[in-house]
Amino acid sequence: MKFQMPKNIKEAHKHLIDGDFSSEELTKECLKIIKEKNKNINAYLEVFEKSALKQADEADKKIKEGNCTELTGIPLAIKDNILIKGKKVSAGSKILEGYTATYDATVIEKLKNAGAVFLGRTNMDEFAMGSSTETSAFGVTRNPLDTERVPGGSSGGSASAVAMNSCLGALGSDTAGSIRQPSSFCGLVGLKPTYGSVSRNGLIALGSSLDVIGPIAKTVSDVEIIFNIIKGKDELDSTSISQNHKISKSQNQEEKTIGVPSFVNEIDGLDNFTKNNFNESVKKLEKLGYKIKEISLPNIKYAVPAYYIFLPAEASANLARFDGVRYGLHENGKNGIDDYFKTRGAGFGKEVRRRIIIGTYVLSAGYYDAYYNKAQTVRELIKKDFEEAFKEVDAIITPTTTGPAFKIGEKINDPIKMYLEDIFTGPANHAGLPAISIPSNKKPDGNFESGLPLGLQIIASHTREDVLFEISKNFLGEK
Amino acid sequence: MILNEELKKLSKLARIEISEEELGGLGKDINSILDYIGQITQINPSTTELYSGYGAGADKNLRNVMREDENPHEGGEFSDDLLNEAPNKENKYVKVKKIL
Numbered sequence: 001m002k003f004q005m006p007k008n009i010k011e012a013h014k015h016l017i018d019g020d021f022s023s024e025e026l027t028k029e030c031l032k033i034i035k036e037k038n039k040n041i042n043a044y045l046e047v048f049e050k051s052a053l054k055q056a057d058e059a060d061k062k063i064k065e066g067n068c069t070e071l072t073g074i075p076l077a078i079k080d081n082i083l084i085k086g087k088k089v090s091a092g093s094k095i096l097e098g099y100t101a102t103y104d105a106t107v108i109e110k111l112k113n114a115g116a117v118f119l120g121r122t123n124m125d126e127f128a129m130g131s132s133t134e135t136s137a138f139g140v141t142r143n144p145l146d147t148e149r150v151p152g153g154s155s156g157g158s159a160s161a162v163a164m165n166s167c168l169g170a171l172g173s174d175t176a177g178s179i180r181q182p183s184s185f186c187g188l189v190g191l192k193p194t195y196g197s198v199s200r201n202g203l204i205a206l207g208s209s210l211d212v213i214g215p216i217a218k219t220v221s222d223v224e225i226i227f228n229i230i231k232g233k234d235e236l237d238s239t240s241i242s243q244n245h246k247i248s249k250s251q252n253q254e255e256k257t258i259g260v261p262s263f264v265n266e267i268d269g270l271d272n273f274t275k276n277n278f279n280e281s282v283k284k285l286e287k288l289g290y291k292i293k294e295i296s297l298p299n300i301k302y303a304v305p306a307y308y309i310f311l312p313a314e315a316s317a318n319l320a321r322f323d324g325v326r327y328g329l330h331e332n333g334k335n336g337i338d339d340y341f342k343t344r345g346a347g348f349g350k351e352v353r354r355r356i357i358i359g360t361y362v363l364s365a366g367y368y369d370a371y372y373n374k375a376q377t378v379r380e381l382i383k384k385d386f387e388e389a390f391k392e393v394d395a396i397i398t399p400t401t402t403g404p405a406f407k408i409g410e411k412i413n414d415p416i417k418m419y420l421e422d423i424f425t426g427p428a429n430h431a432g433l434p435a436i437s438i439p440s441n442k443k444p445d446g447n448f449e450s451g452l453p454l455g456l457q458i459i460a461s462h463t464r465e466d467v468l469f470e471i472s473k474n475f476l477g478e479k
Numbered sequence: 480m481i482l483n484e485e486l487k488k489l490s491k492l493a494r495i496e497i498s499e500e501e502l503g504g505l506g507k508d509i510n511s512i513l514d515y516i517g518q519i520t521q522i523n524p525s526t527t528e529l530y531s532g533y534g535a536g537a538d539k540n541l542r543n544v545m546r547e548d549e550n551p552h553e554g555g556e557f558s559d560d561l562l563n564e565a566p567n568k569e570n571k572y573v574k575v576k577k578i579l
Contacts, residue, residue, distance in 0.1 A: 099564060100563075100564065102557065102560040102561055102564065235546065238544035239544075302518070302519050302522065305515060305516040305517075305518050305519045306516075306519055308512065308515070308516050309516050309519070316493065320494075323494070324566060325565070325566070325573060325575055326561075326564065326565055326573060327564035327565060327566075328564075328566075329566075330566030330567065335576055336575055336576040336577070336578050337494075339575075339576060340494045341494055341495065341496040342496055344493075344494055344495045344496070345495050345496030345497065346496075348495065350505075353495055353497070353505065354505065354508055354509060354512070356493045356495060357486070357489050357490060357493060357495070357505070357509060358509060358512060358513070358516075359493075360489050360492050360493045361481070361489055361509075361513075364489075364492070370520050371516070371519075371520065374519050374520055374522070375516075375519060378519055378522070415508055415511070415512055416511060416512065416515050419512075419515070
């Protein structure tokens with residue numbers, strides 16, 4: 001009998017519990033699909049065939065004992081910037097080629113305890129710097145829905161892995177949209193949790209004041225399941241928080257108000273297809289019983305330029321550790337310091353070099369006040385804009401991106417065009433807010449209106465992922 | 480506008496070797512990025528809004544997270560794993576070129 005790949009984690013879990021198939025069978029099917037499709041898509045940089053089957057075997061034992069979670073025996077893909085002990089991890093960079101992680105990231109430890117199966121590590125823009133997975137040192141990843149197009153980025157490998165049905169969910173990381181934008185381009189659900197709600201211990205850092213790990217999957221419930229397992233305060237990440245507040249169930253959807261920022265319709269480069277689809281989504285939410293209110297976020301127009309000041313500043317500091325002495329690539333120079341120059345010159349790709357140089361520039365004496373402090377001021381102003389808005393509304397919606405997935409090569413030679421991919425997603429990272437992207441033009445038959453998927457982004461106030469899940473499920477008609 | 484001389488100085492500060500051939504293209508990209516991000520130097524927030532660093536007067540929600548310096552792990556517990564990642568090593572040391 002031909003194995004029928006389950007549609008989502010919830011369904012797979014039920015089949016595993018009912019004994020319809022084992023985790024071993026499910027994992028073998030995933031590995032088979034990877035073998036068929038990965039050559040063309042390049043979602044995975046490495047497949048953990050042996051250890052995945054071993055994990056599946058252990059999961060099957062746990063399931064038989066009745067000692068399992070919703071993720072026991074569920075095959076997942078992991079972005080190549082999250083450490084798994086004993087496995088290679090490269091952040092999509094030549095400078096870490098051959099490096100083996102010496103410990104588990106906190107999220108990996110949590111997933112291991114839950115009994116999840118790790119299928120492999122997924123491609124990404126080098127050090128998560130990019131929105132198309134084209135800056136990876138290990139080749140571009142293709143969008144499984146249209147292989148001429150990018151899957152988005154930087155978590156493009158993770159999104160493609162889910163979209164090509166080779167796994168049931170994946171972990172990504174999001175610094176300005178790196179989970180939400182690829183989820184939107186691949187027709188998936190992607191959650192950027194509240195800053196600090198998921199530990200960053202074991203995540204290769206890009207911008208430490210912005211980075212957060214989160215799930216990509218096919219349904220809102222699946223994303224919720226993964227989030228509930230990976231979240232929590234961690235003493236190894238001093239910026240992590242616990243989410244122990246009580247959520248009042250009495251607040252029903254009729255009482256919820258959704259804010260629509262006025263700037264959405266003023267954005268240059270927002271294509272008509274996306275604009276119309278967004279306005280349809282607003283109407284749909286109104287029909288579902290939500291109150292719609294126009295809001296203004298006056299400083300949001302400065303979000304992208306400010307980001308490309310403080311992010312390179314943080315990145316240039318974070319990436320100073322890659323010097324060819326303790327781990328990773330080493331290139332021989334004339335003397336000790338020349339080793340650094342040669343190693344970093346050979347190991348870092350074009351976009352990474354650009355950002356390190358910009359970061360060095362904006363942090364140097366004489367430019368610090370003009371650039372870095374100004375950008376931090378903008379960040380504070382944007383935080384205040386959101387605070388004001390959330391006094392009046394429970395959630396804010398925007399399109400996730402200005403259009404559907406673009407063609408491979410279309411934006412890679414124009415850094416500013418690529419940076420503008422963050423226009424809707426970046427602000428939530430400035431303010432540390434939780435945000436989700438859900439498919440907004442999916443038809444009941446699973447295809448997308450006009451061909452390519454679009455995403456609707458929903459932003460809530462801090463630690464209110466529950467609001468995101470509720471609105472998303474209602475929007476998609478998920479039970 | 481950053482000239483090649485300044486770009487060389489920045490790459491020296493960042494310890495990245497950049498070839499002469501690469502300077503032109505990199506300079507062009509960086510100048511277009513600086514043009515773009517430069518728009519925020521035009522805004523004039525009031526002095527009360529101006530970011531003052533995470534020191535006095537900064538966000539009151541920010542606080543230091545400390546822990547007691549206690550319960551160290553066994554000496555040498557992680558040494559072999561970590562040393563195995565070093566490109567050059569000798570016995571229990573990471574090996575680098577002489578600096579004197």
